[in-house]
Structure formats: C-alpha cells, structure tokens
Amino acid sequence: MFNNGTLIHDSIQRIHQLSRDAIQLAENLRQQERQLRKQGMALPAGSLQKLEAIHVDLEGLAQKIQEQQTELSQLRMLANTTEFVNSSLDLDEVLNGVMDRVIQLVGAERGYIMLHNRVTNEMEIVVNRKLDPTSSQDEEFIFSRTIVENVARTGEAIVTTNAQEDSRFKEQDSIISLALRSIICVPLIFRDRILGTVYCDNRIKDGLFGKRERRLLNAFGDQAAIAIENAQLFEQIQQTLREITAIKVLLDNILASIASGVMTLDGQEVITSYNLASETIFGLTAESALNQRFDVKLPQIYEQIQREAQLVRSLSENLTVEASPTLDQRGPLSLNFKLSPFKDAERIT
Template identity: 45%
Template sequence: DPRFGAQESIIAHNMRSILCVPLKVKNELIGVIYADNRVRSGIFTEASRNVLATFGNQVAIAIENARLFTSLRHTLAEVTELKNLMDNIFASIASGVITADVQDQITLCNRAAEEIIGQETPEIIGRQLDKIIPSIANDILPYLASMRETDEAITDLEISHTLPERGKVDWRLTLSPLKDADQKTQGVAIVLDDLTERKALEAQRRLFERMVSPAVIQQIDPDSLRMDGKRSDITILFADIRGFTSFSEKQSPEKLVSVLNRYLAAAAEAVLDEEGTVDKFLGDAVMAWYNAPVPQSDHTLRAVRTALAIRSAIEKLYLELPPEAQLGFGVGIHYGEAVLGLIGTEKKLEYTAIGDSVNTAKRIQENSRKNQVLISEAAYLRVKKHIYVDKLDALQVKGKSHPIKVYEVLGLR
C-alpha cells in the first residue's frame, strides 16, 4: 500500500500485513483494534476485516458499558455520600422537621421532631398528621388548608396544648409548601420548635421582676454571684397593713389571701413606680429600699412619694372593698447605711438589705397609725424642702438606747 510502505515503523518492524478497525459508539470514535503480521503479506482478507469489525462493535459496546458502569458507580457513591450528609444535617437540626404529602400522610421526620412529639420514627412515618398530634389537630388543620389555598408559608404559629407524657407544652410551628423541581406543591413541610422550657423561664423571670426591681435584675450576673455584701447609703421603707390580724380571724383563707394581695400589690406597684426595690413581703407587710443598686440622688423623696402613693391607692381600694375589708397602711421611712448583698446559700439566695438602719425603719413603722406616714429625722433633713410635716414626740422603741425623732408626713410642697 503506497500510503504506508514508506512509514518508518513499517520498515523498522518489517510489517507485511496490517488490519485495523475503529471502535465506535453512536458514531463516536472511542478507540481502535489493531492486528499485524510480519511473515506474510496479504494474509488479512475482506472477510477478516468484517469479522474484526463485528468483534470491534461488541468490544466498543462492552467498553462503553464498563465506562458507564464506572461513572454510575462513582455518581452513586457521590449521591450516597451527599444523602448521608443531608441525613446527618437533617438529624442534627435543633428544630423538629416533619414532611407530609398532599393527603397529610407523614413522609419524613427528624430526631428533634421525635423528641418534641414524644414518638419514634416508625410510629410517625406513614400516619396522618391529625393522628400523630391529635391534641393540636383542630388548631393546625385550618392553617394547613389556608396554606394550600394561598400556596404561601405560615410562620410563627404558636400553639399551647397538652401531651399525655409531658403535660402542657408550648410549640411554635412554621408551615411551608413542599415543592418539586417544577415548583409544583407535593405536600407540606412543618418546622416545629418546643418553646415549653423558654416559656417557663420567661414566666419565672416575669414573676421575679414582680418581686425584684428590674434595676436589680440588670445588676445581677448569675455567673459571678458573690456571697458577700456592699455598704450603701439607702432609704428604707416599711409598710404594714393595719387591722389585718383581727380581720383575718373572721375570714376564710381564700378571701384573706385575695384581700391581702390587693393591698400588697398596691404597695409594691407604688414602690416600683418610683424605681425602688421590693425587698420582701413579711406576712402583711412590705419592705423596700432606694438608691441601690442604681444610685438615685433623690432616693429619700422617692420613698416619701411612694408612701403617699400607697395611701392614695388604699383610698381607691376602699371604693371596691366591703367596709370590713377597708384596712390601711402604717408606713415608716428611715435613711442610713446598710449592707446590701446576697444572703443564704447557693441553692437559696435572697438579695436584701441588712443593718441597724433597716431595724430603725421597721421600729418607726410599728409605731405608725392607720394610713400614717412617719419618717426619721435623718430622712426628714434630706427632704424637708419638699414636704409638709408635723413634728411628733420622739419614739422610745425596743432595741434602741436613745429615742428616735420622727415626723409625720402631711403631703408634698
């Protein structure tokens, strides 16, 4: 063949006969089959070429199949790895995730959903939504219908209900249409968050804020609580319900507590309105103080305004209570030094004020009459430009070697 006779490889290897056919798949060349003979020329015939071509076609198909199988296996490995990754991510999501088809039959749920609902995956998959969580079925089904009608997600849906194993729980749900690649809705995805613990903590904080001034709460670092105190100049207020002991002898415990709470609430609100701190309730009395932990230049005047506000609130209560429940407050106010800090143990703490000044305020209050506000001379000297008073006889009280000079507050100037 003049096309190849002069080729260097032909001469070097003394080729006498050569047969070569292409390997094609769908008209795409993927290789060749080559055969040669160095003894005889003309050994390959047309029939030989046809046989090799037929064989080549089968070889090409086999090679392509092997290549496709390798590619498929590699793709499958990638898909499996991706699926495992997605499963791990899905399982590790803190929020519960549930998917259901258009018939509300659950198709998927993660570990968080199991814990929130209180059931295992085999008990959940394949069942109807309203059968898995029947306690919220009446609440959630109308929203599911609305979501399907509008084809828009519904977010931050909060529901309170009762589970047999856990009692009252609070959940937040987000309902979203579950769409395929063509954006056709195939069901619903529900993201579920358990707010029970957070709601309980919020309720406890609200209760704490009703007992302790918000200013105190902001000053307390739970990670660095110290079992010691700090000396501060404060104004202390004691207010005690007058006539409560005799009143309590004639009332049922339920009515007694109801009336007591009305009076103590009026006193506590008056304290907090002046940014004071309600230290504690002592039976039918309340103790409060000012100028700590946040300094207040007019703290003694705030205490006086609180006492007068308590008296006004009591007068308003009289309009709502029967005559036998129309009690009153006796108030004592003193200014002096006290130690403020956490008292108790790490398991039970109380943020309070301790010192002789506290005892003095208490003794003054014990000597006040119904709806009478008494202040010590130390307190009076700080606010005398702002109030009207009557000077009273000094009090000789238990635990004090010298009489206590007191004034009755008549009003503000």
C-alpha cells in the first residue's frame, strides 16, 4: 500500500517540474521562432500559447492538490474504510475501489457510480456492481433515473426504505419493473461542485437504508469525491506530460534541422539548449556544453559579446554582433551572432 502523503507530495513535485519544463520549452520555441521564419519554417499554430497555458494550468493544479491534501488530513472519519480509496491516483482503480467498498458498507444488492460528463452535461455510469450474477443483462443499467437526477441537481442525499410504497417514487417505471425497495443515493461533492452520485438499491429487503446509512455514505462520499477529483487531475497531468513530451520531440527535431548554430542561456549564463550546428561551429559537443556556464566553456566568445548580451537583457531588444575569437578546438573564426532576449509567460526578460 502506498503512503498517500508521500504519493501526493511526489505528484506535486512532478507537476512543478512539468511546469518548469513547459515554460522552458516555450522560451526555447520563442527564441527560435524568428530563425525558423527566415528559413521558411514555422511552428505548429498555437504552440507557444499552448505551452504557456499548460504552465499556468499545472501551477494551479499543484496548488489545488496541495489544498486537497490538507483537507484529506482533516478527514479522520471512516479512515479504515477509505484507506484504499485515498492511496491511489489511478482513476479506474479509485472508482472500482469506491464501488466495492460502498456495496460492503451499506449491504446493497446493486450499486452504480455516475459522474458528470462536462461535454454532454449528462450523468454517465462509470462503474457498476450487482451481487446476483444470474440477473439479466437488461437489468444491468436500469435504475431510478429520477432519484439520480434529483440528487445530482440538489446535492442532497435521498433514502427510501420502501420505494414500492413511497409516494415520491412508486409510480416510476424502474421502481415497478425492478421491484425496487430500499434505495439510497448520495452526491459526490468536491468544494461545492457535484462530481456525480453513488446509487445503491436492494430488491429484497425493506428498510435496509436509514439515517445511519445515509450519514455513513455521505461521509464516505466526501472522501471518495476528493479521491476521484485527485485521480482525474492526475489523469490530466499524464495527458499534459504526453503533450509536453511530443512538443519537446518536435523542438529537438527543429533544432537539429537548423543549419545555423543555436544556443540559449538562462539568467545565470548557463547553456540550456545547444543544437548540432553549434557542435560543428564551436567544436564543442552538446554533452560537454549543456548545463555549463557559457563564460567557462567558451570564454573567448563571451569576452567579445558580453557587453552586447547585457544590453539585450536590459533593453529587451535584439542585437547583431560580430566576433573573431580563436577557439582551442577550431582556431581563429569569424562569427556573426544574433542575440535575442528570453521572456517568460509574464513577458519578463
């Protein structure tokens, strides 16, 4: 069993790293945009905006998960029952774990978890359980939709001890055809937002669900909603990671195809990107250049362009400068440098 606190902490750290990766990629792409246009090449439409949006979303996501972790520490009720639910960030595993434990918790014959689909604006069954393996498949997804929709709309749990005699529901087709008796349905609410519902029923016993079961399932639903929200957010993180990886591959391919040398530096003069053409021009491999200080690896060049580089940072303008360094690896060279400032998502150099 995973330690939930450690897992959430590791997830937050991973999100922050993804966020840093996204903004670094955006800066790299912005640096290369003008060069690409001059060579008749172009980035995919919206690449920069998408990366910057991903950066903002990831930082917000890290904050949300941190806040959720604080809330989780305050929820001690039903700790033994919810231990499994809160130990996983895999959405399918969480949903199935919730469903199994709900059935055990209230002794239902059938159970469903329904989540709100933001695209269709409908409640959709994502997990279902039934204890009777001989029941027909036609019955599998038949439930009291009126009860579910009422709970999803109001955020209030509904319990009926005998639906056959309950004036609120006894005329419903599903109640009659399935001979439903005990029904309980509670909302899954996260910060005043209804994620879905948990619905359980029993066709055999009257009075199976009462105030005690309602309180129990409501408390469990609060925990389950947090776990489901976390799992959904983590699923989004994984999708974001796949998108960032694809963009990084694209950037690497673009840099490799540029004939001119391309090198980027961070605010501490550390080399953060270095393409194949740079290896040829400077006689220095990417492996030995990356993550090293520019003034240490290529001091002959740094001495000749440092004044212009400082102007680029202070004025946030592009400059062109010529240099004639003598490199240990290449001998005397005549080079033309085009210096451009990096800007972050807030347009700060």
